[in-house]
Amino acid sequence: MPEAAPAPGAAAPPPAGATPVLEVREVTKEFGAFTALDGVSLSLQPGQALGLVGPNGSGKTTLINVMSGVHAATRGRVLLRGEEITGLAPHRVCRRGMNRTFQIPRPLGPLTAEENVAVARRHGRPSRHLDVDPLGFVGLEKFASRPASGLTTGQQKRLDLARAIATGPEVLLVDELGAGLSPAELEHVGELLRGLSAMGVALVVVEHLLGFLEAVVASVVVLDAGRPLFVGSLRDAVADPRVIEVFLGK
Amino acid sequence: MLFGYALIAGVLFGLFYAFMSTGLNLLFGVLRLVNLAHGDIVVFGAYVAYSLSSMAGLNPLLAIPITIVPALAFGVLLYYGTVPRLNRSQDTEMASLILFFGVSQVLEAVATFAYGNNQASLSPTTFGGPINILGEHVPATWVVCGLLSIPALVVLFVYLYRSRLGMATRAVMASREEAAAAGINTRRVAALAFGIGVAFAAASGALTIFMLGGVNPSTGSELVLTAFTVVVIGSLGNPIGTVVGGLLYGLVFTFTKTYSPSWADIVPYLLMLVVLLVRPTGILGRRVRSA
Numbered sequence: 214m215p216e217a218a219p220a221p222g223a224a225a226p227p228p229a230g231a232t233p234v235l236e237v238r239e240v241t242k243e244f245g246a247f248t249a250l251d252g253v254s255l256s257l258q259p260g261q262a263l264g265l266v267g268p269n270g271s272g273k274t275t276l277i278n279v280m281s282g283v284h285a286a287t288r289g290r291v292l293l294r295g296e297e298i299t300g301l302a303p304h305r306v307c308r309r310g311m312n313r314t315f316q317i318p319r320p321l322g323p324l325t326a327e328e329n330v331a332v333a334r335r336h337g338r339p340s341r342h343l344d345v346d347p348l349g350f351v352g353l354e355k356f357a358s359r360p361a362s363g364l365t366t367g368q369q370k371r372l373d374l375a376r377a378i379a380t381g382p383e384v385l386l387v388d389e390l391g392a393g394l395s396p397a398e399l400e401h402v403g404e405l406l407r408g409l410s411a412m413g414v415a416l417v418v419v420e421h422l423l424g425f426l427e428a429v430v431a432s433v434v435v436l437d438a439g440r441p442l443f444v445g446s447l448r449d450a451v452a453d454p455r456v457i458e459v460f461l462g463k
Numbered sequence: 464m465l466f467g468y469a470l471i472a473g474v475l476f477g478l479f480y481a482f483m484s485t486g487l488n489l490l491f492g493v494l495r496l497v498n499l500a501h502g503d504i505v506v507f508g509a510y511v512a513y514s515l516s517s518m519a520g521l522n523p524l525l526a527i528p529i530t531i532v533p534a535l536a537f538g539v540l541l542y543y544g545t546v547p548r549l550n551r552s553q554d555t556e557m558a559s560l561i562l563f564f565g566v567s568q569v570l571e572a573v574a575t576f577a578y579g580n581n582q583a584s585l586s587p588t589t590f591g592g593p594i595n596i597l598g599e600h601v602p603a604t605w606v607v608c609g610l611l612s613i614p615a616l617v618v619l620f621v622y623l624y625r626s627r628l629g630m631a632t633r634a635v636m637a638s639r640e641e642a643a644a645a646g647i648n649t650r651r652v653a654a655l656a657f658g659i660g661v662a663f664a665a666a667s668g669a670l671t672i673f674m675l676g677g678v679n680p681s682t683g684s685e686l687v688l689t690a691f692t693v694v695v696i697g698s699l700g701n702p703i704g705t706v707v708g709g710l711l712y713g714l715v716f717t718f719t720k721t722y723s724p725s726w727a728d729i730v731p732y733l734l735m736l737v738v739l740l741v742r743p744t745g746i747l748g749r750r751v752r753s754a
Contacts, residue, residue, distance in 0.1 A: 302650075303640075307643070329645075
């Protein structure tokens with residue numbers, strides 16, 4: 214009898230005692246009196262894709278910002294391959310092997326698409342390149358010599374992904390890559406993320422589009438007001454009364 | 464006749480203005496801060512040229528290589544001593560204006576202390592008598608200073624467009640966050656850009672003393688205004704825009720000076736206002752998209 218196909222973004226079970234590629238331990242982020250994240254923990258194996266969902270203001274992008282070094286955590290730790298990276302500057306986090314895309318991509322405008330990728334290749338992790346041509350992987354090779362500012366929003370999002378891939382990440386934080394894309398672009402981007410996952414890149418995918426998320430990740434963490442509300446499969450999440458209440462109200 | 468003279472003088476002054484302003488634009492491009500002490504740093508370079516010539520009897524243009532390294536070091540130190548603190552303040556732009564205004568006042572006071580309030584000038588025949596260009600007799604100092612601005616600008620453009628660090632600098636100018644996410648140490652790149660901006664300002668001082676006919680300690684406040692106008696006309700944060708802005712400013716200034724001298728100090732600023740109204744991001748600025 215043939216084996217059932219694995220769920221998208223489901224990494225092979227790790228050997229006992231294997232160190233996760235990414236660990237977030239009890240991370241709290243306060244902005245003055247406002248607590249944006251309150252004791253969030255998660256863990257990822259190589260190639261695993263984890264969705265991060267929640268209503269606006271639940272702390273998804275803040276968590277991405279803390280993990281990628283844009284914001285310093287008030288408390289808690291972030292570990293990459295078991296090594297402490299808490300509080301490192303973004304370029305150091307990138308060079309250690311974790312990178313991100315931006316909700317609103319701001320590609321290096323006057324530079325061409327090719328130069329955007331070249332800069333990332335040069336300054337990222339020269340010792341570990343993924344075995345792909347980043348521009349070709351995202352389908353932008355025809356636009357290599359075009360200034361990034363002249364690309365459409367969808368193309369800029371793919372260029373942002375190519376820039377992140379060019380740095381050779383082991384963990385990629387994907388912040389609402391699907392927002393504003395056409396159905397065809399969504400399908401393409403979903404394929405790209407599944408491809409990265411198959412290459413062993415662990416993904417944290419922040420997304421509001423649950424259909425898109427279902428095609429990419431195996432499990433999700435639902436955040437509410439900076440706290441983890443639910444951890445499990447997306448199918449179970451959408452049936453959970455607490456999750457429904459958070460999104461739709463009582 | 465007058466037209467040809469105004470045209471040649473305009474191009475020479477334009478090249479000089481581009482060189483004099485380019486440091487201010489580089490700094491703004493990388494840090495989004497306006498260095499109000501820019502003009503005083505230019506004046507510092509002018510005083511070095513003045514001292515070399517009038518006190519040591521040396522060629523005043525030696526001030527260019529002499530000032531570059533100390534000015535670069537001063538710029539890098541000024542960056543590390545001030546900018547990280549400015550970035551932590553609640554209103555970085557306002558705090559930076561106040562801080563650089565303070566630096567400007569200190570430099571002006573030091574210049575007054577060292578050289579007094581009188582105009583410091585060097586002989587207009589330092590590089591010989593007028594040079595005949597297409598039938599027009601143009602002061603040699605203008606020709607030398609205008610033409611010397613070209614290799615200075617070329618050096619900057621080679622750095623920005625042909626070197627790895629230059630590409631990283633342009634990346635930081637485009638988006639600091641994206642540049643950091645590309646693995647670029649944005650702080651180090653910004654510090655170097657700050658140093659280069661200050662070094663270019665100081666180096667252009669050796670030409671300023673000839674192009675303006677002399678300097679005094681308060682010349683810096685006029686120069687920063689001129690430099691700011693040049694970069695706004697061209698495009699804030701765009702190095703090529705500074706060349707375009709400088710040339711346009713130089714041409715408008717010399718043509719007005721030739722045909723209607725009493726308007727010469729007003730028309731370049733009117734030009735800036737027109738550019739701001741018609742194209743707020745400057746002649747070479749990117750269109751602002753409202754998403």
